[in-house]
Amino acid sequence: MVIDKGALLIGKFLAIVAVVAFAAAAEAREEIRIAGSSTVFPFATMVADEFGQTTGFKTPVVESTGTGGGIKLFCAGVGAAYPDIVNASRRIKESERAACAENGVAAITEIKFGFDGIVIANARSAPRFDLTLRQLFLALAKRVPRDGELVANPYRRWREIDPALPDTKIEVMGPPPTSGTRDAFVERAMEGGCGTFPEIAALKHADKPAYQAVCHTIREDGAYIETGENDNLVVQKLGANPNALGIFGFSFLNENADRLQGSLIGGVEPSFENIAAGIYPISRSLYFYVKNAHVGIIPGIADYVRAFTDERTWGPSGYLANRGLIPLPEDERRAARAAALRLAALQPAAMGARGEPPVPAPGVRAISGSSLLLVAAVLVILSAIGYAMGRRRALAAVAGAVGKLHSLPGHYGYYVAIWCGLPGFAAFVLWLVLEPRIIEALVLAGLPEAIIDQSVGGVDVLLDNIKSIARGEIPGRAVSPALEAAAERYNRLDRIGFAGLAATVLALATGGLAYGQRAIGPALRARNRVEAVLRSALAASSVLSILITVGIVLSLLFETIRFFDLVSLTEFLFGLDWSPQTAIRADQVGSSGAFGAVPLFAGTLLITLIAMSVAVPVGLFSAIYMSEYAAPGLRAALKPALEILAGIPTVVFGLFAALTVAPIFRDAGQILGLDVASESALAAGVVMGLMIIPFVSSLSDDVINAVPQSLRDGSYALGATKSETIRRIILPAALPGIVGAVLLAISRAIGETMIVVMAAGLAANLTANPLEAVTTVTVQIVTLLVGDQEFTSAKTLAAFALGLVLFLMTLMLNVVALGVVRKYRERYD
């Protein structure tokens, strides 16, 4: 009974959660929203923090999404749901501006706020490098000119490039091709070095794509080690490996000068002064973009921009410079400051100094969440009353002689409660789903044709605008009277709809209550009715998993189709070369076989195999020991202790794998005479295996523990030892559960990203050697999604294709696994 009641309560709770969620959506926004580049993130957050502390505004929320993802969000539309500002580590592209304009985001203000030096550094314990761009190119390019011909880069050691350089292996850790830092490095350093070869420079005019392919392609044979966007990790890895060089932003060198030294480029030191003066050759500009339409609507945008462009912030002695931002030259600062002030002029004069949001006109008010909550609460209370009434009536019908009733009195209570609550709840859900669509249709129908035809970006943008006006996020007078009228209409319809909902729900609830109440009698098969409802609720909840799958497929499908417009399916599925770096330029897409996913799937398989060969034996033996040998007290302590492993953030495992385990393996390999890469599948796999131990150990322990004691007793009685009993009797009996646990562990291993990014790198090698660097499908998905490249480029879309293919592959694996389990499943008692 307790559980029946619990189930009912949970149902109500879900309704309330849904209502709170929906209600929250309707509220206007008070804080500035910023999205974009992870390189700009440290600077933008610093300004946001200071801004929140020193002004009356709320602290802006700054997301780190990567430039491409940030611009996509920013350009999605006008209104509270979209960011006000986007941070970018590169300039916005024309195609992105066009996409922006299509969604009604036409006017944006560009503000360039400083430079980021890109340094090449190594540990202080090693000799300092003095490189020329030409040497850098020779060390890092995929193909280099030799005797008038382009050959695959033959250089393995620095000395081979120039006898003056140290005799160490070329090992450079740097950002992946999805990173703006990488793009800038390629453009400034690689191309700079490339241009010093007359035969390549001649190509520039003759055959530009070929020229770019030579100059912009970085080698993929292990000398250049792609790391994630975590520069701190590179800093720490350099400390552990004095032979390696690292490429990252100046601010990280600035913070770690006691451990690292920046290499001289052409004799120039990467110092604050040299980068600012433009003498140091490798640097890039940082930007942010402001959505003009939001100025004056979301409070504080103009003030934020003014604070950002203040001398105390971005000047040579401002607080950003202290953290490694290279300021713009004075005249550029002045120009940008002027742009910032022009932005402030966009702010309607009516706004106060503190920037109160415009108050919607009287009568224009959206339905608030609390009124929805009230309806839900009334429904819950009515159901509870129904339960009490039904119970009492059933008891009264037989004058307290419970034995005469068909079902228990509680069942009659539930019967009435269900009659009371369920129809109302259904109406409620239906309303939540349908109401917005109906109102939108009505509002659109009421609009003059001309407005719909003229609107930029189509009906969706128009509706978004109307809703924003209705919520008071955009003053209607700033748009057009017709839209303002539409917004008013929208709110009126919303109110009418809500009144309709309240009336319907109340009528249904009281009607249901009366009907249920009337039906009660000793002969009513209340239990059967109630159970039928509950059983359909059970079945309904299992449908949710199908819905999730459908949702996942749908959310991946469209982008995947777009991807396969750009890259052929066979190339993707069977190509042996994964190298998204060449695909950034349209003229090369598909020509170099750069999107072959085989190495990624092979890498996933390799790392998963390593992980499972750690997790399965350790986990299974732990489970056996805990459930069969250990004293109960010990087991009670061990099991939850191991479960902690499942919850430690994977960043922590990743750091551990990269900074502790990988160097141990490398050193051990050197002793044994093996060449272990500093990023190896082995380190990532082993640590991942340790992380998923609890999946195997705890779940297996439960099923082993649930094997009936009689089986053990029978086996002992026949003279079997404990281990024989376990191997011959208990494990076969527990097999389905153990297989389930192992499958779950495999799933977890396939889905893991952080450990692999940090410890195994991003280089897609097609190899079965666990001592080399590999990468996995999920790592690539994450890296591609948060990259700085344009969101609609093949590079980003590849993430969706990878996700979908992975989904289909694991689906096949699961079909096989189910067959296997069916075959070996045994039921004992």
Add this chain to the structure above:
Amino acid sequence: MTEFAESRGHVGTNDGAARRARRHAAERRFRLYGILAIVVAVSFLVLLLGSIAVQGYTAFTATQIRLDVTFEPEVIDPEGTGDPELWAGADYGALIRHSLGARFPGVREPEEVRALMALISSGARFDLRDMVLDDPGLIGTTRSVWLPAAADIDMLVKGITPRDVPEDARRVKDNQIAWLDALVAEGAVKRALHLRFFTAGDSRTPERAGIWGAIVGSFYTMMVTLALAFPIGVLTAVYLEEFAPKNRWTDLVEININNLAAVPSIVFGLLGLAVFLNVYHLPRSAPVVGGMTLALMTLPTIIIATRSALAAVPPSLREAALAIGASPLQVVMHHTLPAAMPGVLTGTIIGMARALGETAPLLMIGMVAFIADIPGGPSDPATVLPVQVFLWAGSPERAFAEKTAAATLVLLVFLIAMNGLAVYLRKKFEKRW
């Protein structure tokens, strides 16, 4: 045993003894494997936790510097209005500058003054502001105040960044060290418990950054996840294991659920973005959306664990209940499910633990963000503990390294508390058949 061996004529007594010895050796080996496995797992856990603790414990204290601060009325309220609104906007940095200037009268050059100011946290002015706003009576008085030191100084005092490298390789310069040493000599520098770490929201100034915002965010997120994933997961599992007809549809659902467990977590983020944000226009960066997204991710784990726990309940139990007239639903709710509860809880704990430590899906729905304000409810912008760990781990400032480890420790405390609850519940339900 001896008789048994002898009775099988061709096997001699000696053979029997040898075989017994072999079997017992196998038994001992088997047991040893078990112990080894436990030792490997536990020692890894201890190593990991130990390394985090060693890195992180320093974040629980912070360096403070004592200054005699005069709350000059001409700085706080230059026009003498007496209006607290205006006091909030005053230049409290000037108070610190004057105080330091009085202590080190030789420092005049602007460059030097800036270096001297850099000893004290750039956020100390807000502390002074809050003091004045709390107690306007301070204006005009001189007080001895312990102010937080800047993070660079803090790192130096804690010995995390070295003093013995060339000056250009240090963020703290020679003159700053000299001033600091002078202050230390007069007892004006101390390391005190850093309560702010537990009570403040995020900040980009390391010495002002705290974990409370992330704790609150994690709490809301986990509540939503649990409220959705646990009931739906258990109900689905009960249906599939106990009621569903065994046909192709159920096979499909089963395979589908196993498959969902293998979907990379960021894909759930994409789904959350597409459904909750783009279709239903729920707020970005809100714990309620994060919780719903993580619930989708956690569901398969709970369903799979619950199913295998239900399958492991002996059929005799069900038959007995059916025999005395319980309906199928009553059998499940009153007998099978309670008997399977330990396994259900294990699955829930593992799933929730994973959800608690997850960052990737939250990226897509805007929770990987700098959010300084403490969330007031499940629909306010918020971040969660693992995201805080992730963001701090990526910050250039050295002082965030210890904060990263300390935040992980806090996350572990959460995790252990959650596990503790599960252990208690598991104990309550556990039986051996």
